[in-house]
Amino acid sequence: MNGSNAPMPHLLVVYLDDEPGALDRVAAIFRRRALTLHSLTLSPTREPGCSRVTLEVDAEGATFARARASLEKLVCVRRVESGGAREHGPSAPHPSSL
Amino acid sequence: MTAPPTFTGAQILMECLVREGVDLVFGYPGGAVLPAYDELLNYPIRHVLVRHEQGGCHMADGYARATGKVGVMLATSGPGATNLVTGLATAMLDSTPLVAITGQVGSAVLGTDAFQEVDITGATLSVTKHNYLVTTPEGIAPALREAFALARSGRPGPVLVDITKDAQQAKAVFDWEAAKPTRHLRRTPPQASERGLDELVRMLTAAERPLILAGHGIQMSGARREVLALAEWQDLPFASTLLGLGAVPGSHPLSLGMMGMHGEAWVNQAIQEADLLLAFGMRFDDRVTGRLSDYAPKAKKVHLDVDASEFNKNVAVDLALHGDLKESLKRLLPKVTPKSRAAWLARIRDMKGDAAVRDIQNLPDTGELHAAHVIHDLWRLTEGAALVVTDVGQHQMWEAQYYRHDAERGLLTSGGLGTMGFALPAAIGAQVGRPDAEVWVVAGDGGIQMTSPELMTAVQEGVKVRVAVINNGFLGMVRQWQQFFYDHRYSSSPIQSPDFVKLAEAYGAKGLRVTSRAEVESAVREAQAHDGPVLLDFRVVQEDSVFPMVPTGAALDQMIRRPLPSALAESGADR
Numbered sequence: 001m002n003g004s005n006a007p008m009p010h011l012l013v014v015y016l017d018d019e020p021g022a023l024d025r026v027a028a029i030f031r032r033r034a035l036t037l038h039s040l041t042l043s044p045t046r047e048p049g050c051s052r053v054t055l056e057v058d059a060e061g062a063t064f065a066r067a068r069a070s071l072e073k074l075v076c077v078r079r080v081e082s083g084g085a086r087e088h089g090p091s092a093p094h095p096s097s098l
Numbered sequence: 099m100t101a102p103p104t105f106t107g108a109q110i111l112m113e114c115l116v117r118e119g120v121d122l123v124f125g126y127p128g129g130a131v132l133p134a135y136d137e138l139l140n141y142p143i144r145h146v147l148v149r150h151e152q153g154g155c156h157m158a159d160g161y162a163r164a165t166g167k168v169g170v171m172l173a174t175s176g177p178g179a180t181n182l183v184t185g186l187a188t189a190m191l192d193s194t195p196l197v198a199i200t201g202q203v204g205s206a207v208l209g210t211d212a213f214q215e216v217d218i219t220g221a222t223l224s225v226t227k228h229n230y231l232v233t234t235p236e237g238i239a240p241a242l243r244e245a246f247a248l249a250r251s252g253r254p255g256p257v258l259v260d261i262t263k264d265a266q267q268a269k270a271v272f273d274w275e276a277a278k279p280t281r282h283l284r285r286t287p288p289q290a291s292e293r294g295l296d297e298l299v300r301m302l303t304a305a306e307r308p309l310i311l312a313g314h315g316i317q318m319s320g321a322r323r324e325v326l327a328l329a330e331w332q333d334l335p336f337a338s339t340l341l342g343l344g345a346v347p348g349s350h351p352l353s354l355g356m357m358g359m360h361g362e363a364w365v366n367q368a369i370q371e372a373d374l375l376l377a378f379g380m381r382f383d384d385r386v387t388g389r390l391s392d393y394a395p396k397a398k399k400v401h402l403d404v405d406a407s408e409f410n411k412n413v414a415v416d417l418a419l420h421g422d423l424k425e426s427l428k429r430l431l432p433k434v435t436p437k438s439r440a441a442w443l444a445r446i447r448d449m450k451g452d453a454a455v456r457d458i459q460n461l462p463d464t465g466e467l468h469a470a471h472v473i474h475d476l477w478r479l480t481e482g483a484a485l486v487v488t489d490v491g492q493h494q495m496w497e498a499q500y501y502r503h504d505a506e507r508g509l510l511t512s513g514g515l516g517t518m519g520f521a522l523p524a525a526i527g528a529q530v531g532r533p534d535a536e537v538w539v540v541a542g543d544g545g546i547q548m549t550s551p552e553l554m555t556a557v558q559e560g561v562k563v564r565v566a567v568i569n570n571g572f573l574g575m576v577r578q579w580q581q582f583f584y585d586h587r588y589s590s591s592p593i594q595s596p597d598f599v600k601l602a603e604a605y606g607a608k609g610l611r612v613t614s615r616a617e618v619e620s621a622v623r624e625a626q627a628h629d630g631p632v633l634l635d636f637r638v639v640q641e642d643s644v645f646p647m648v649p650t651g652a653a654l655d656q657m658i659r660r661p662l663p664s665a666l667a668e669s670g671a672d673r
Contacts, residue, residue, distance in 0.1 A: 028223055075227070075281055076228075076281075
């Protein structure tokens with residue numbers, strides 16, 4: 001964690017309807033809470049009409065739980081999976097490996 | 099086989115509204131929504147022309163809160179749409195079911211900064227439950243149907259549907275059945291688990307000092323009967339949030355009244371002494387809890403709500419039950435046996451202590467007119483049965499303290515967002531929705547000036563709303579905070595007003611001025627008898643404060659109390 005007291009980045013995988021503005025709604029959940037996103041990848045899935053967003057966010061504990069609960073309230077979100085906390089590595093894994 | 103009939107997008111919009119049961123919309127026309135307005139003439143839908151889109155949004159909100167139906171607001175693109183933002187945020191924070199429909203510039207020029215173009219789905223993203231940008235006539239029915247389903251379902255809220263002008267004009271096949279929404283069902287809450295309900299019963303059995311925190315959710319879920327049954331069986335006193343007033347009857351023997359920043363001292367003290375809190379359809383707002391680290395330190399906390407994201411948001415709870423309140427309590431009640439809690443109720447009575455002698459209603463009549471007197475007299479003269487719509491500030495708290503609400507949907511107020519200017523338009527919406535109700539606005543001289551042009555809407559539409567302006571020449575709550583926390587430095591809180599009587603008359607309404615308590619009754623009676631909108635200008639004591647008050651950041655039982663009468667007599671201080 002580079003010796004700082006900053007929160008550990010947490011990994012989230014969000015499955016959402018493939019429609020205009022859906023990514024905006026996901027990102028806004030973090031923006032309005034002044035949380036920083038470290039990485040974000042949008043990719044298609046085999047599920048028809050469903051995209052996958054893989055993101056890393058600087059949040060933990062109750063803040064992380066609140067953000068996740070708010071994501072799950074979005075109409076366009078099908079489900080949310082949590083990847084837990086990870087140390088910063090030299091490079092983020094490619095989403096296809098998650 | 100003949101081809102299925104086609105409709106314009108505007109016709110599809112109206113067909114959908116009628117099928118959703120809409121017979122009334124509030125709105126303001128403009129270029130990008132003209133096709134819809136033209137089609138409106140062909141459908142059995144009443145349109146109330148507002149004076150400002152914000153007012154229209156509050157009217158739809160007031161209509162929805164008063165009737166339980168979805169309120170509908172129609173506006174044009176650009177400024178018409180941005181004027182909705184405060185109204186949508188107000189509805190969002192208080193969970194009002196509302197559908198706002200806006201016209202948008204043609205799809206070919208989206209994103210070009212065309213005349214009266216604004217990205218309203220972007221702008222309202224965080225103040226709506228969901229929103230839609232519809233660019234084809236085929237897209238209108240699915241968006242509208244889902245919008246209504248979302249507005250109503252789960253925790254209700256506002257939804258915005260933005261429809262480009264060409265989508266309103268072009269033709270398409272209208273297929274109501276094919277547009278049936280399904281996504282809102284993703285969020286249908288699970289029922290509270292059997293194990294959770296059993297755990298709640300165990301906690302109730304073990305508790306000696308339990309207390310119900312009654313929130314707005316009781317009314318939205320229609321759970322009044324179940325909450326009262328539980329309270330009466332188990333001898334559970336209940337305290338209400340601001341929006342929970344009237345959700346359970348204020349004159350019930352187990353009712354304590356309002357909790358929180360301006361709740362009565364003994365109510366907050368009871369919460370601090372309780373050993374079990376049952377939070378029903380409320381969200382532990384900061385105005386309710388005081389300093390979180392000291393909140394109800396002795397209590398186990400149970401939270402029953404339809405919105406899981408509210409659990410452990412502000413207050414960590416011991417048991418979270420996710421489900422519809424009414425359904426959950428229906429399943430709980432057969433598990434509960436009657437119990438008497440005489441000692442706990444006696445302790446609460448003791449805590450009332452000197453509250454009665456500090457009550458302004460018991461102070462000697464000095465001939466001055468106090469806001470609390472006006473509210474108390476209004477409660478008496480309307481026999482507690484009026485539908486009162488309050489604005490935001492001191493008068494809002496005095497109303498909550500001195501008008502005892504027994505009926506559901508008897509008090510409408512902007513609790514979450516605290517929107518000044520809400521009351522008058524929301525009351526117009528409420529009165530249109532419930533023409534037989536006696537609707538009163540209670541507003542300050544600051545807030546009423548934010549939306550006073552809607553008086554003209556009331557006159558044009560023949561809406562018989564009564565407006566009580568508590569006029570103290572200050573932005574009163576700001577002045578009170580400046581007095582208590584900023585060393586009496588009244589920075590920009592004194593405010594001048596027009597002659598409200600003349601203003602009312604200029605709009606074609608009736609205006610009355612009241613300067614002493616002796617005049618209150620005859621003025622209220624005159625307003626009740628008048629067949630049209632009335633504004634009463636109550637000139638009250640200027641530097642009056644709302645007591646008790648829990649300062650921001652203080653624990654719930656660290657209140658600033660009203661000075662005792664003896665201290666008042668000596669110092670001539672606030673009462």
